[in-house]
Amino acid sequence: MSIFEYNGSALIAMVGKNCFAIASDRRLGVQLQTIATDFQRIYKIHDKLYIGLSGLATDAQTLYQRLFFRHKLYQLREERDMKPETFANLVSAILYEKRFGPYFCQPVIAGLGDDDKPFICTMDSIGAKELAKDFVVAGTASESLYGACESMYKPDMEPEELFETVSQALLSSMDRDCLSGWGGHVFVITPTEVIERTLKGRMD
Amino acid sequence: MGDSQYSFSLTTFSPSGKLVQIEYALMAVGSGQTSLGIKAANGVVIATEKKLPSILVDEASVQKIQPLTTNIGVVYSGMGPDFRVLVRKSRKQAQQYFRLYKEQIPVTQLVRETAAVMQEFTQSGGVRPFGVSLLVAGFDDDGPQLYQVDPSGSYFSWKASAMGKNVSNAKTFLEKRYTDDMELDDAVHTAILTLKEGFEGQISGKNIEIGIIGTDRNFRVLTPAEIDDYLAEVE
Numbered sequence A: 001m002s003i004f005e006y007n008g009s010a011l012i013a014m015v016g017k018n019c020f021a022i023a024s025d026r027r028l029g030v031q032l033q034t035i036a037t038d039f040q041r042i043y044k045i046h047d048k049l050y051i052g053l054s055g056l057a058t059d060a061q062t063l064y065q066r067l068f069f070r071h072k073l074y075q076l077r078e079e080r081d082m083k084p085e086t087f088a089n090l091v092s093a094i095l096y097e098k099r100f101g102p103y104f105c106q107p108v109i110a111g112l113g114d115d116d117k118p119f120i121c122t123m124d125s126i127g128a129k130e131l132a133k134d135f136v137v138a139g140t141a142s143e144s145l146y147g148a149c150e151s152m153y154k155p156d157m158e159p160e161e162l163f164e165t166v167s168q169a170l171l172s173s174m175d176r177d178c179l180s181g182w183g184g185h186v187f188v189i190t191p192t193e194v195i196e197r198t199l200k201g202r203m204d
Numbered sequence B: 001m002g003d004s005q006y007s008f009s010l011t012t013f014s015p016s017g018k019l020v021q022i023e024y025a026l027m028a029v030g031s032g033q034t035s036l037g038i039k040a041a042n043g044v045v046i047a048t049e050k051k052l053p054s055i056l057v058d059e060a061s062v063q064k065i066q067p068l069t070t071n072i073g074v075v076y077s078g079m080g081p082d083f084r085v086l087v088r089k090s091r092k093q094a095q096q097y098f099r100l101y102k103e104q105i106p107v108t109q110l111v112r113e114t115a116a117v118m119q120e121f122t123q124s125g126g127v128r129p130f131g132v133s134l135l136v137a138g139f140d141d142d143g144p145q146l147y148q149v150d151p152s153g154s155y156f157s158w159k160a161s162a163m164g165k166n167v168s169n170a171k172t173f174l175e176k177r178y179t180d181d182m183e184l185d186d187a188v189h190t191a192i193l194t195l196k197e198g199f200e201g202q203i204s205g206k207n208i209e210i211g212i213i214g215t216d217r218n219f220r221v222l223t224p225a226e227i228d229d230y231l232a233e234v235e
Helices: A058-076 A084-097 A142-152 A159-173 B002-006 B020-030 B079-101 B107-120 B168-177 B183-199 B224-234
Strands: A010-015 A018-026 A028-030 A033-036 A040-044 A047-057 A104-111 A119-121 A127-130 A135-139 A182-188 A194-198 B033-042 B044-050 B066-069 B072-078 B132-140 B141-147 B155-157 B160-163 B208-216
Touching: A010 A047, A010 A104, A010 A119, A010 A142, A010 A159, A018 A040, A018 A047, A018 A104, A018 A119, A018 A159, A040 A058, A047 A058, A047 A084, A047 A135, A047 B160, A058 A084, A058 A104, A058 B072, A084 A104, A084 A127, A084 B079, A104 A135, A119 A135, A127 A135, A135 A142, A142 A159, A159 A182, A159 A194, A194 B079, B020 B072, B020 B107, B020 B132, B033 B072, B033 B132, B033 B141, B033 B168, B033 B183, B044 B132, B044 B141, B044 B183, B066 B079, B066 B132, B072 B079, B079 B107, B107 B132, B107 B141, B107 B155, B132 B160, B132 B208, B141 B160, B160 B168, B160 B208, B168 B183, B183 B208, B183 B224, B208 B224
Parallel strands: none
Antiparallel strands: A010 A018, A010 A135, A018 A182, A028 A033, A040 A047, A047 A104, A104 A119, A119 A127, A182 A194, B033 B044, B033 B160, B044 B208, B066 B072, B072 B132, B132 B141, B141 B155
C-alpha cells in the first residue's frame, strides 16, 4: 500500500459565482482500521483563505502548523493577509524544499482573492501547482471525485447550489472508496459569510 | 572626551551610551556628496550631485542612482563601494521574496530587510558599519514612498529629505518649498533647485543624477538630455 493511502482522504474544492466551496471526508484510518470519524482536514488560514491537506495525516498536521506559522509572521510584518495566489506559491516553495524527502501530502488551496474573485488550486507532494477554474480534487478517492465533479459541475453556481453539487460529488465518490468516508465536512465561503456544514452519508 | 577611548571597538558602548563607530560612519556620510529625495502626490524623485574627481573620468560609466526592483530605486551619500554591496544584497532579497511569494516586494519590507543587514554590521565581530545612508524611493500598492536608512540600521519615512555635505541648507530649503499636493514634475524642479543651492560650479545634466518613479511604477534614471530639459525649465 502506498504511503499516500495509509490514512485515507477525500478533498474537493469548487468555484461558484463569487464564492467557493471546500469539502473533505471525516475518516482517519490506519490502513483498514478506522481510528476516528471526526478528523479535520480543512484548515482556515484567514477569513478568506482555506487549505485542505490530504495524504499522510501526520504530515498534513505538521505542514498546516508550518504554514499557519508562516502566515502569522507575514501578517505581523506586512500588516495584511496573504493573497491566495501568494499563499499557493509559498506552499509550493515549502514543499519543494523537501524535494528529496517530501511531505506525503497533497494540498488543496481555496480562497477569495482581490475583488473577492474565487481562487482554487492543488499541487502534488513536491509543489507542482495546478490552477483550475472549475474544481480541484485530492486524496484516495480522487479518481472518483474527478469523474463526479466533471459531470456535476456547472459554471457560476450560487452558494446553495454549489453546496448541493459539492456534497453530492463528495458523497458519491466516498462511497466508492473504502479508505475515505464517515461523513463529510463542507465549507461554503462568500465575501460576506462562511457556512460550515457536516454531511451524514454512508457511515462506513 | 571619554568617548574616544571606546572608539576602537564597534561592539562596545561608550559611557555616554553611544556606539562611536556608528557616529563616525555618520560623519563619513556627512562628508559625502549631497543627495536628496522628495515624495510627490503621484510619485517620488531622488537626486544627487555627481562630482567626479577629474574631467577625464567617463561620467556615463558612473551610476550613483540604482534600481533595486522595477518599482524601487535608491541613491546614497557616503562611500560608493559600500553602497554597491548594499545594492547587491537588497536586489537579492527582493528577488528571494518574489521567488517565495510570486509578488513584488512591498517597499516597506525591502527597506526593513536592508536596514536589518546594516544593523547586523553594527553587532558582529570583525566588521565595520556601512559608510552610507540610503534614500529608497518606491511606488507600490500603498502609493509613493520615500525612506532613509542610516548606517545604524534605523530607517525613517520622509516626505522630503536630504543627506551629505549640504544637508542643513538643503533641508531648510525643502521645508520651505515642500507642499503635500506637489506633482512629480514640480518635485523634480524643486529637487534641482535644492541641489543648485549648494552646488559649486555650473550645474548641468552631466554633473547631477536624477531618478524618478511615477504611477506607472517604473523606476528610471533620467538621461543627461532629460535633465538638461528640466534645468532649462527651471532657469
